[in-house]
Amino acid sequence: MPALRSWFNIPWGSHFSLANIPFGIISSPSSKNPRVAVAIGDHALDLEAFAANNGFSALSIIQPHQAVFSQPTLNDFAALGRPIHSVVRKYIQDVFNVDTTYPEVLKTNSSLQKQALLPLKEIQTHLPFKIGDYTDFFVGLHHAYNCGVMFRGPENALNPNYKHLPVGYHGRASSVVVSGTPIRRPHGQILLNPAAEKKEPIYTAIKKLDFELELGAFVTKSNNMGEPVPIAEAEQHLFGLVMLNDWSARDVQSWEYIPLGPFNAKNLGTSISPWVVHADALALFKVKGIENDAGVLPYLREKNDENVYDIQLTIDLTSTSGSSATIAKTNGRNLLWSYPQMIAHHTSTGCNLQVGDLLGSGTISSENDRSGFGSLLEQSDNGKVAIKLSGGEERRFLEDGDEVTFSGVCGTDEEALVGFGTVTGRIEPALKL
Amino acid sequence: MPALRSWFNIPWGSHFSLANIPFGIISSPSSKNPRVAVAIGDHALDLEAFAANNGFSALSIIQPHQAVFSQPTLNDFAALGRPIHSVVRKYIQDVFNVDTTYPEVLKTNSSLQKQALLPLKEIQTHLPFKIGDYTDFFVGLHHAYNCGVMFRGPENALNPNYKHLPVGYHGRASSVVVSGTPIRRPHGQILLNPAAEKKEPIYTAIKKLDFELELGAFVTKSNNMGEPVPIAEAEQHLFGLVMLNDWSARDVQSWEYIPLGPFNAKNLGTSISPWVVHADALALFKVKGIENDAGVLPYLREKNDENVYDIQLTIDLTSTSGSSATIAKTNGRNLLWSYPQMIAHHTSTGCNLQVGDLLGSGTISSENDRSGFGSLLEQSDNGKVAIKLSGGEERRFLEDGDEVTFSGVCGTDEEALVGFGTVTGRIEPALKL
Ligand SMILES: [Ca+2]
Ligand SMILES: [Ca+2]
Ligand SMILES: [Mg+2]
Ligand SMILES: [Mg+2]
Ligand code: NI
Numbered sequence: 001m002p003a004l005r006s007w008f009n010i011p012w013g014s015h016f017s018l019a020n021i022p023f024g025i026i027s028s029p030s031s032k033n034p035r036v037a038v039a040i041g042d043h044a045l046d047l048e049a050f051a052a053n054n055g056f057s058a059l060s061i062i063q064p065h066q067a068v069f070s071q072p073t074l075n076d077f078a079a080l081g082r083p084i085h086s087v088v089r090k091y092i093q094d095v096f097n098v099d100t101t102y103p104e105v106l107k108t109n110s111s112l113q114k115q116a117l118l119p120l121k122e123i124q125t126h127l128p129f130k131i132g133d134y135t136d137f138f139v140g141l142h143h144a145y146n147c148g149v150m151f152r153g154p155e156n157a158l159n160p161n162y163k164h165l166p167v168g169y170h171g172r173a174s175s176v177v178v179s180g181t182p183i184r185r186p187h188g189q190i191l192l193n194p195a196a197e198k199k200e201p202i203y204t205a206i207k208k209l210d211f212e213l214e215l216g217a218f219v220t221k222s223n224n225m226g227e228p229v230p231i232a233e234a235e236q237h238l239f240g241l242v243m244l245n246d247w248s249a250r251d252v253q254s255w256e257y258i259p260l261g262p263f264n265a266k267n268l269g270t271s272i273s274p275w276v277v278h279a280d281a282l283a284l285f286k287v288k289g290i291e292n293d294a295g296v297l298p299y300l301r302e303k304n305d306e307n308v309y310d311i312q313l314t315i316d317l318t319s320t321s322g323s324s325a326t327i328a329k330t331n332g333r334n335l336l337w338s339y340p341q342m343i344a345h346h347t348s349t350g351c352n353l354q355v356g357d358l359l360g361s362g363t364i365s366s367e368n369d370r371s372g373f374g375s376l377l378e379q380s381d382n383g384k385v386a387i388k389l390s391g392g393e394e395r396r397f398l399e400d401g402d403e404v405t406f407s408g409v410c411g412t413d414e415e416a417l418v419g420f421g422t423v424t425g426r427i428e429p430a431l432k433l
Numbered sequence: 434m435p436a437l438r439s440w441f442n443i444p445w446g447s448h449f450s451l452a453n454i455p456f457g458i459i460s461s462p463s464s465k466n467p468r469v470a471v472a473i474g475d476h477a478l479d480l481e482a483f484a485a486n487n488g489f490s491a492l493s494i495i496q497p498h499q500a501v502f503s504q505p506t507l508n509d510f511a512a513l514g515r516p517i518h519s520v521v522r523k524y525i526q527d528v529f530n531v532d533t534t535y536p537e538v539l540k541t542n543s544s545l546q547k548q549a550l551l552p553l554k555e556i557q558t559h560l561p562f563k564i565g566d567y568t569d570f571f572v573g574l575h576h577a578y579n580c581g582v583m584f585r586g587p588e589n590a591l592n593p594n595y596k597h598l599p600v601g602y603h604g605r606a607s608s609v610v611v612s613g614t615p616i617r618r619p620h621g622q623i624l625l626n627p628a629a630e631k632k633e634p635i636y637t638a639i640k641k642l643d644f645e646l647e648l649g650a651f652v653t654k655s656n657n658m659g660e661p662v663p664i665a666e667a668e669q670h671l672f673g674l675v676m677l678n679d680w681s682a683r684d685v686q687s688w689e690y691i692p693l694g695p696f697n698a699k700n701l702g703t704s705i706s707p708w709v710v711h712a713d714a715l716a717l718f719k720v721k722g723i724e725n726d727a728g729v730l731p732y733l734r735e736k737n738d739e740n741v742y743d744i745q746l747t748i749d750l751t752s753t754s755g756s757s758a759t760i761a762k763t764n765g766r767n768l769l770w771s772y773p774q775m776i777a778h779h780t781s782t783g784c785n786l787q788v789g790d791l792l793g794s795g796t797i798s799s800e801n802d803r804s805g806f807g808s809l810l811e812q813s814d815n816g817k818v819a820i821k822l823s824g825g826e827e828r829r830f831l832e833d834g835d836e837v838t839f840s841g842v843c844g845t846d847e848e849a850l851v852g853f854g855t856v857t858g859r860i861e862p863a864l865k866l
Contacts, residue, residue: 133566133607138693159691160632165622169693170603170700174566174785175658184659186782189598189730199593203732203781225608225702226617228866249782258592260571260602261694267603267784269658297622299636299866348636349619349682351700352607431660433732 003416005098007107008117010041015409015419017041018096019284021089022275022420023074023240025126028118034072034126038092039275039421042120045092049116050106058102059091073130074276075356078220078239085220085239086280125274127178128242129218129356134176134270135346136214136246136360137168139337141290143212143363146378163294166337166345168362171246172267176358179273179423185209185400185430186268188252201255205430208250208383209398212363213315213374213406215332216244216272217339218356225352231302234340237353240278241309241339243406243423244360245271250377250397272358273406273423281418285310285410290336299348300341307338311408311420313364315374320401323391327379330372332408334364400429436849438531440540441550443474448842448852450474451529452717454522455708455853456507456673458559461551467505467559471525472708472854475553478525482549483539491535492524506563507709508789511653511672518653518672519713558707560611561675562651562789567609567703568779569647569679569793570601572770574723576645576796579811596727599770599778601795604679605700609791612706612856618642618833618863619701621685634688638863641683641816642831645796646748646807646839648765649677649705650772651789658785664735667773670786673711674742674772676839676856677793678704683810683830703793706839706856714851718743718843723769732781733774740771744841744853746797748807753834756824760812763805765841767797833862 004018016022016039026037026044035048047055047069056062061084068076077085095106106112138144141158144167148157161167188206191199220239223229229237246266253265289308311332318324337345342359366372373379376397379387386394398404403426409419437451449455449472459470459477468481480488480502489495494517501509510518528539539545571577574591577600581590594600621639624632653672656662662670679699686698722741744765751757770778775792799805806812809830812820819827831837836859842852 133605161634161688161691164632164634165689167689167693167696169696170605172566172603172784173606174787174790175783177658184783186659187661187732188782189732189778199597201594201597201730203730206782225610226619226861227864228620252782255594256598256600257692257694258594259690259694260600261690261692263600263602264778264782264784267779268782297634297636299620299622345622345697346700349621349639349685349697349701350608350617351605351697354607357607428659433661 003413006096007098008096013414014041015417015421017416018093019416020281020418021092022277024275025128026123028123036069043117044123046116053112074128075130079355082236128276131173131176131356131358132354134171134173134358135168136171137166137342138362139166139335140362140364141336142367143365150382163292166342169261175267176270182428183247183269183425184428188249190251191255206249206251210248210250210376211404212246212248214244214246215361216242217359219353222354223347226350229343229347231344234343237343238279238339240276242276243273243408243420245423271423271425273420275421282309287333308333308335311410313408316405318403323389323393325389330364330366398427400427402427436846439529440531441529446847447474448850448854450849451526452849453714453851454525455710457708458561459556461556469502476550477556479549486545507561508563512788515669561709564606564609564789564791565787567604567606567791568601569604570599570775571795572599572768573795573797574769575800576798583815596725599775602694608700609703615861616680616702616858617861621682623684624688639682639684643681643683643809644837645679645681647677647679648794649675650792652786655787656780659783662776662780664777667776670776671712671772673709675709676706676841676853678856704856704858706853708854715742720766741766741768744843746841749838751836756822756826758822763797763799831860833860835860
């Protein structure tokens with residue numbers, strides 16, 4: 001498919017090509033009210049201003065709902081449902097098309113261009129959704145295997161349930177923050193010597209601060225409590241995806257997590273990228289995930305086995321000295337379960353998902369390739385192996401001042417990329433307590 | 434302390450004596466808008482109506498904030514903070530006192546009595562808070578021990594971390610419902626034969642539906658992400674308590690929970706009692722909890738070791754045939770950690786608690802006394818022992834139509850009880866899928 005061409009200058013290689021049209025929440029120096037926008041090239045199209053100036057004059061279906069674009073979150077827009085999102089995205093693609101059906105809307109309307117097209121570098125992005133509940137899955141099989149080998153050896157690396165259901169746990173919604181928010185090194189209760197027979201924990205600034213490279217998905221359609229979402233309908237409950245960094249305190253985690261799972265090791269903060277790439281934009285990049293040889297129960301069985309996304313994922317780390325390195329590259333296809341499967345399983349006992357709920361994929365790692373592992377825990381083999389940055393610096397876990405940046409992009413045609421931009425966070429030193 | 438006496442008829446033995454004044458959300462046939470009320474005897478005092486009719490005329494401190502009483506949740510009232518709650522409670526106690534300082538406010542104002550004092554049996558109660566995040570702890574030591582014995586034997590019943598930190602996990606906020614909401618028996622992925630070497634799960638209506646007797650606490654003061662709440666300040670973050678039933682699918686739980694903890698086994702529903710008993714009312718009933726012989730780290734150490742509550746807890750079960758039994762009695766003192774300790778630990782890595790967050794205590798069981806165990810899992814020894822109801826019926830786990838009711842009450846003076854009322858839920862048959 002040839003790239004859509006625009007009358008508007010979309011830089012070559014932009015993550016936000018005309019094929020993308022991701023949604024987010026912005027504010028700007030001239031209007032501090034957070035509101036809905038789409039990213040296009042290196043600009044945001046302010047949909048509040050666009051709507052207020054008859055931008056949607058040729059799209060009658062959205063007109064009764066235009067108040068959603070003035071909201072400080074995407075929840076109300078998302079709740080309109082995927083058929084509406086589709087027509088809105090297609091309409092915006094048409095408006096920007098070099099051969100647009102509606103030149104008067106924006107192409108020849110320089111006053112609206114000036115008002116509604118804001119350079120990304122001049123705006124602020126905000127958390128895109130009000131998140132009611134956040135769930136973190138664990139469906140990156142190679143990550144699960146790597147961690148299992150570390151703690152239980154290769155024979156028992158994957159637990160017996162692993163291939164039968166998308167393993168997940170409830171996460172902490174309140175500490176999900178938007179890209180750029182600093183992350184403070186936490187104190188935590190840890191064992192300085194985990195191998196000692198007598199377990200004597202201390203409360204101190206943690207030593208093993210880590211990231212986890214994940215995707216996050218937002219829910220766009222609620223289900224009632226007690227009513228599971230059938231697998232065939234689950235795709236309609238998916239709004240779109242972001243990049244997600246599940247900051248992790250490994251020394252807290254290893255001490256606290258038996259038997260009820262990770263808690264304080266994870267609730268210190270989770271960062272997400274600001275632009276939500278819509279499921280419609282990702283649909284072209286569906287590929288097969290990791291083969292499941294265990295036999296999938298009917299409530300999790302999908303018609304199409306191309307159910308995950310071919311997203312090129314990169315992790316960069318920059319230290320305070322400016323040393324920097326791409327420390328991993330992997331791909332979004334390294335998942336055993338798809339988002340529709342996660343949704344069907346999450347609701348299988350009747351749990352009610354709500355619009356704006358966030359679903360983390362779990363850490364994404366490549367198979368048998370240290371340079372494709374999505375956490376320092378795996379890359380450093382729990383601190384045993386040093387990772388080289390440029391300039392001779394090394395890392396086993398994160399140090400104060402380190403900035404971690406994930407990026408993700410679908411496609412290779414530099415005029416038609418469907419990218420996520422980045423999610424970034426910098427480690428601040430621990431508080432003095 | 435002699436009981437406070439009222440000019441208003443508060444039935445002898447009421448949970449809602451003048452010593453209590455619990456807060457909740459009500460609606461009524463004459464006004465469907467959910468709004469704030471307190472329970473007093475077998476009536477609710479509608480605080481929206483009370484405020485609108487100069488009920489707070491003698492309490493100037495609350496006057497700028499009276500809009501909080503028209504909200505559909507207690508979040509805004511809670512956010513005013515404990516000093517404000519204290520004066521509001523004391524003022525209401527004064528207004529109802531036989532020797533009230535302000536007779537004209539309500540005692541001699543029959544028109545406002547008629548408007549604002551609504552019989553409990555004529556109103557509807559609603560979920561008292563908008564719950565951002567729900568955390569379930571596991572600090573009922575005897576429950577943890579009983580479950581540990583069942584699955585790991587008496588030697589390893591308690592995990593090494595158990596006495597060093599309040600073990601907890603993130604729960605599901607969206608499926609917390611108010612007392613009386615029916616609970617549907619879920620389907621779930623389970624093993625019919627967990628002992629078989631080859632694990633072959635099926636998706637079916639679950640067999641081991643259970644309850645868990647817990648307390649729940651609401652957060653009344655937020656902390657910023659990255660800033661732990663010091664133990665000495667934690668009590669000020671506590672609004673009050675409810676009874677909580679953590680409905681549990683034991684067959685789902687045992688298959689899914691390793692390694693990331695309970696997920697679908699718990700998110701099918703959690704019921705809470707509608708009236709939140711304020712921490713001020715409970716303060717008189719503080720007692721020592723279970724002795725911790727492990728040495729408590731300074732960030733969890735409280736000045737006063739009377740830090741949990743003497744609450745008499747009862748579990749009743751009624752079947753569709755009308756067979757009924759009190760199947761357990763225990764006490765709220767059976768906790769290893771207090772709510773201030775749970776709050777200090779929850780925030781110890783910087784997690785931001787928010788007003789309205791719910792903190793479950795974990796199941797409360799007595800020591801070595803089957804008639805004091807807070808779950809059927811423990812009472813039936815995972816289905817091995819039958820529990821007798823009246824009329825010859827038996828239970829190992831819950832059956833369709835069973836109604837489970839928890840009640841809790843502090844004190845013995847029948848004119849001064851500080852009680853929770855009840856939390857109840859009835860099991861509906863599974864959907865046909
Ligand atoms: Ca994770
Ligand atoms: Ca529980
Ligand atoms: Mg996290
Ligand atoms: Mg529950
Ligand atoms: Ni939540």
